[in-house]
Amino acid sequence: MSLTLEKYTPNGTLQTVSVPASKSLLNRALVLAAFSGKKISLLCGDFSEDTRAMLACLRALGVPCTPFADGVVVDGSFAPAKQAELDVNNAGTAARFLTVALAFYGGEYRLHSSAQMARRPMDILRLLEEHGVRFEWLDKEYAFPFILRSDGMEGAEEFIVNTDISTQYASGLLLAAPIRTLPLSVSLTGGRTNGTYIDMSLKLLRDFGGRCERKGDTVTVFPALDPPSRYEIEADVSGACYFFALALLFSCKILVKGIRADSMQSDVQFLRLLESKGVQFTQMQTGLLADASSVKSFTGFDADMKDFSDQTLTAAALAPFATTPSLLRGISHIRKQECDRVHAIVSNLNALGVPAETDGEKIKIYPAPVRGGTAECFNDHRVAMSFALIALKTGKVTLDDPTCCKKTFENYFEILQSLQ
Numbered sequence: 543m544s545l546t547l548e549k550y551t552p553n554g555t556l557q558t559v560s561v562p563a564s565k566s567l568l569n570r571a572l573v574l575a576a577f578s579g580k581k582i583s584l585l586c587g588d589f590s591e592d593t594r595a596m597l598a599c600l601r602a603l604g605v606p607c608t609p610f611a612d613g614v615v616v617d618g619s620f621a622p623a624k625q626a627e628l629d630v631n632n633a634g635t636a637a638r639f640l641t642v643a644l645a646f647y648g649g650e651y652r653l654h655s656s657a658q659m660a661r662r663p664m665d666i667l668r669l670l671e672e673h674g675v676r677f678e679w680l681d682k683e684y685a686f687p688f689i690l691r692s693d694g695m696e697g698a699e700e701f702i703v704n705t706d707i708s709t710q711y712a713s714g715l716l717l718a719a720p721i722r723t724l725p726l727s728v729s730l731t732g733g734r735t736n737g738t739y740i741d742m743s744l745k746l747l748r749d750f751g752g753r754c755e756r757k758g759d760t761v762t763v764f765p766a767l768d769p770p771s772r773y774e775i776e777a778d779v780s781g782a783c784y785f786f787a788l789a790l791l792f793s794c795k796i797l798v799k800g801i802r803a804d805s806m807q808s809d810v811q812f813l814r815l816l817e818s819k820g821v822q823f824t825q826m827q828t829g830l831l832a833d834a835s836s837v838k839s840f841t842g843f844d845a846d847m848k849d850f851s852d853q854t855l856t857a858a859a860l861a862p863f864a865t866t867p868s869l870l871r872g873i874s875h876i877r878k879q880e881c882d883r884v885h886a887i888v889s890n891l892n893a894l895g896v897p898a899e900t901d902g903e904k905i906k907i908y909p910a911p912v913r914g915g916t917a918e919c920f921n922d923h924r925v926a927m928s929f930a931l932i933a934l935k936t937g938k939v940t941l942d943d944p945t946c947c948k949k950t951f952e953n954y955f956e957i958l959q960s961l962q
Contacts, residue, residue, distance in 0.1 A: 544916070545944045545955065547930060549937025552794040553962050558829075560799045560957075561781035562588045564807055565950050568775045569596050569635040570717055570743060573643055574750045575616035576605045577721050578767040586613040586775040587800075590950045592633035599628045599636055613775070624649035630686070632656040632880070632949060634710065638666055641690065642714035645675045646721040648694030655686035658921055663878050666711040673698040696724060705740070706732035706875065713743040719763035720752050730759040737849050738808030745806055749773065776800070779807040780852050781951045782830070784927050786813065787856050789832040790821050790840060791863060791935055799829040812853040815845055841866045842909070848872030854905075855928035858887045861907035862896040863935065871904040880949075881920035890917045890929060894939060914938035923949040930958060 751768030777800030
């Protein structure tokens with residue numbers, strides 16, 4: 543169902559919004575809790591579609607997951623089943639983290655996914671196969687759907703992971719390693735060995751009572767976890783960034799509840815980009831305030847997006863309204879996400895009359911008036927949420943299928959339409 547947003551004209555009052563819990567943190571915590579042997583309450587607020595997929599998989603494994611007003615109780619004292627049929631739907635974290643965890647746990651599992659997820663690369667399957675996991679491909683090789691058979695992989699002592707392909711593969715190994723009875727070393731190669739998503743996984747491991755040591759680019763994780771009985775999940779910085787960007791785009795003030803400037807989430811780096819354009823951030827008791835009321839214009843971005851690449855689309859949505867061209871670098875890996883996001887940016891901007899070009903490694907966007915037209919969402923939540931900013935600014939843009947945003951932020955468009 544398509545949607546055309548009315549042009550937004552702020553009334554000058556402070557806008558306050560809420561965002562879901564961080565999917566990246568919550569889905570990591572769910573995997574750790576499920577295989578911890580303990581019962582833990584995760585305080586996280588509302589669930590995204592990706593988290594619902596993860597919860598459905600855990601329940602299919604026989605792990606009780608009981609929602610309550612502010613989160614979910616995961617009872618890891620129930621040992622996961624050794625045989626089950628799971629559907630990760632469109633959740634990349636469930637697809638990667640759970641697959642590795644089940645390979646380490648051992649058993650026979652039939653895994654399904656959405657058609658979109660089946661098209662996404664799953665190089666981690668090759669790595670698992672090299673270490674003795676057996677796969678039966680139900681369609682294409684090294685992609686969903688498949689049957690996984692594993693004896694527990696206790697003989698593997700070291701995995702070598704290229705972080706240029708995906709840091710989620712490294713995170714999946716780190717999160718699953720405590721399931722084993724022997725230590726596991728994960729050697730990181732490529733250009734993102736110190737990425738914030740890997741740091742996030744290590745912090746979660748430690749917060750859940752795991753023990754790990756890092757020497758250079760090699761991390762050794764030791765068996766067993768001892769999690770707390772309650773653990774609070776941060777609000778989603780990725781979701782908040784659209785509203786902070788909106789503050790710059792409309793020279794207004796927006797408070798996003800539950801967000802902290804010192805968050806462990808990688809997209810907090812996007813705030814530094816906005817600060818360089820004059821946005822002032824103030825930590826309030828209830829959340830983070832973005833004040834761009836004194837910003838009347840801003841120059842284009844020149845930024846390496848490698849370590850907070852989910853915000854490439856957000857920066858691209860701001861770029862047409864800058865006074866100088868923008869250059870977004872370090873973005874080649876986003877061609878293999880929910881869609882080819884580089885193509886989505888360039889094709890949509892060009893369709894709306896904004897000159898944009900790419901060589902596959904970087905995108906250059908030139909300021910230009912936006913003409914009316916339709917932005918294709920490519921069934922990608924980040925495309926839909928980012929181009930919604932252009933739609934709000936101009937009142938001329940139709941989003942062809944914005945419902946895909948429920949993957950991470952179910953009521954995003956309701957919030958946008960309620961702004962005053």
